[in-house]
Amino acid sequence: MKAWVVRHLGGPETLRFEDVEAGAPADGMVRIAIRASAINYFDALMVAGQYQVKPELPFVPGVEISGVVESAPAGSAFKKGDRVTALVDSGGLTRGGYAEITDATPATVQRLPDAMPFDDGAGFTLIFQTAWFGLHRRANLRPGETLLVHAGAGGVGSAAIQLGKAAGATVIATAGSDEKTAVCLKLGADHAINYKTQDFAEEVKGMTGGRGADVIFDPVGGDVYDRSTKCIAFEGRIVIVGFTSGRIPQAAANHVLVKNYSVVGLHWGLYSRRAPELLPAANAALMDLYASGKIKPLISARVPLVEAPKALAMVAGGKSTGKVILTV
Numbered sequence: 001m002k003a004w005v006v007r008h009l010g011g012p013e014t015l016r017f018e019d020v021e022a023g024a025p026a027d028g029m030v031r032i033a034i035r036a037s038a039i040n041y042f043d044a045l046m047v048a049g050q051y052q053v054k055p056e057l058p059f060v061p062g063v064e065i066s067g068v069v070e071s072a073p074a075g076s077a078f079k080k081g082d083r084v085t086a087l088v089d090s091g092g093l094t095r096g097g098y099a100e101i102t103d104a105t106p107a108t109v110q111r112l113p114d115a116m117p118f119d120d121g122a123g124f125t126l127i128f129q130t131a132w133f134g135l136h137r138r139a140n141l142r143p144g145e146t147l148l149v150h151a152g153a154g155g156v157g158s159a160a161i162q163l164g165k166a167a168g169a170t171v172i173a174t175a176g177s178d179e180k181t182a183v184c185l186k187l188g189a190d191h192a193i194n195y196k197t198q199d200f201a202e203e204v205k206g207m208t209g210g211r212g213a214d215v216i217f218d219p220v221g222g223d224v225y226d227r228s229t230k231c232i233a234f235e236g237r238i239v240i241v242g243f244t245s246g247r248i249p250q251a252a253a254n255h256v257l258v259k260n261y262s263v264v265g266l267h268w269g270l271y272s273r274r275a276p277e278l279l280p281a282a283n284a285a286l287m288d289l290y291a292s293g294k295i296k297p298l299i300s301a302r303v304p305l306v307e308a309p310k311a312l313a314m315v316a317g318g319k320s321t322g323k324v325i326l327t328v
C-alpha cells in the first residue's frame with residue numbers, strides 16, 4: 001500500500017510517498033481501507049517534531065480517517081464492509097491517516113451513518129468534539145450569551161460558530177481576511193470582524209454595549225489572547241484551544257481577578273484517557289445536530305492522497321478554510 005512516511009522531522013516537504021508492506025494487522029486491531037483522511041493543523045506540528053505527541057520515526061501522519069473495514073477482531077462490533085470513521089494514532093507505518101490502509105483500535109472506530117459521506121466522516125469528529133467540549137463542558141455556554149470565536153473560518157473555529165448558533169448564542173467571529181469573514185457569516189455567525197484590519201476588542205465592546213463577550217473560543221493565542229482579555233465580559237470564560245499564532249500567551253492572574261473572568265484550558269484528546277464516559281453523549285448530540293442539518297464540516301478542498309504535502313503546507317500556512325480532506 002502507498003503511504004506518506006516521515007523519516008526525518010521537518011516541513012511538509014520532508015514527507016516521502018512510499019510503498020509500505022502492510023502485513024497482517026496486529027492482534028485486536030480493525031483494518032480499514034481509507035477513503036478520506038482529514039488534514040489537521042497539528043499534523044504539521046507533529047511532522048516538525050513540535051507537537052506534544054512525538055511518534056517514533058518513521059511514522060505516517062494523519063489521525064482522522066473514514067473508510068471501509070477490511071477485517072476486524074472476533075467479538076468486536078465491526079465486520080468486513082462496514083463504513084466507519086476512526087481516530088488513529090500515527091504510531092508506526094500502518095497507524096497513520098495519510099495512507100491507503102490503516103489499523104485502528106476498536107474503541108476509536110465508529111460506524112458512519114448511511115447519510116454521512118466519507119469526507120464529512122473524516123472531517124467531523126475532531127473539530128466538532130473539540131468545539132463541543134470547549135463550549136459546553138469547559139465554558140458552559142448558555143442560550144442568549146455572546147460567543148466570540150477566533151479564526152472562525154478555520155477547522156475548529158468553523159465548528160465553534162455552528163455549535164454556538166445551535167446553542168442559541170449570539171456569535172461574533174474573527175478571521176484574517178475579508179474572504180474568511182465572509183465564510184464566517186455563511187456559517188451562521190451574526191457578525192464577523194477582520195482582525196488583521198480592525199481592533200476586534202473595540203468592535204466586540206461596541207457590539208455588546210460595552211459588556212464584552214461571555215465566552216471567547218481561542219485557537220490562536222499570542223496577541224489575540226492578549227486583546228481578548230480586553231473584551232471579556234464580567235464572569236466571562238476564555239477557552240484556550242491552541243496557539244496557531246506561534247506565541248503562547250501569559251495569563252495575568254491579577255487581571256483575571258479584577259475583571260472576574262475565567263481562563264479555561266481545553267485538551268480534547270485527554271478526555272479519551274481521563275473521562276471516556278463523556279464521549280458517547282457528546283457524539284450522540286453531535287450526530288443529532290448533523291442529522292438535523294444544524295452542523296456540517298466545512299470542507300474547502302478535496303485533494304488526492306498523492307498531493308498530501310501540498311495540502312499540509314496549505315493548512316500549516318493558515319491558507320485553508322474549514323477542513324482539507326485527502327481522498328483515496
Ligand SMILES: NC(=O)c1ccc[n+]([C@@H]2O[C@H](COP(=O)([O-])OP(=O)(O)OC[C@H]3O[C@@H](n4cnc5c(N)ncnc54)[C@H](OP(=O)(O)O)[C@@H]3O)[C@@H](O)[C@H]2O)c1
Nearest residue numbers: 041151154155156175176219241242243244266267268318
Ligand atoms: N485543544 C484541543 O483539544 C485542540 C483540538 C484540535 C485542534 N487544536 C488546535 O487548534 C488550533 C487550530 O486548529 P485547526 O485545525 O482549526 O487549524 P486551521 O484549520 O489550520 O485553522 C487555524 C487558523 O488559525 C489562524 N492563524 C492565525 N495565525 C496563524 C499562523 N501564524 N499560521 C497559521 N494559522 C494561523 C488562521 O486563520 P486566520 O487567517 O483567520 O487568522 C487559520 O485558519 C491548532 O493549534 C490546533 O493544534 C486544539
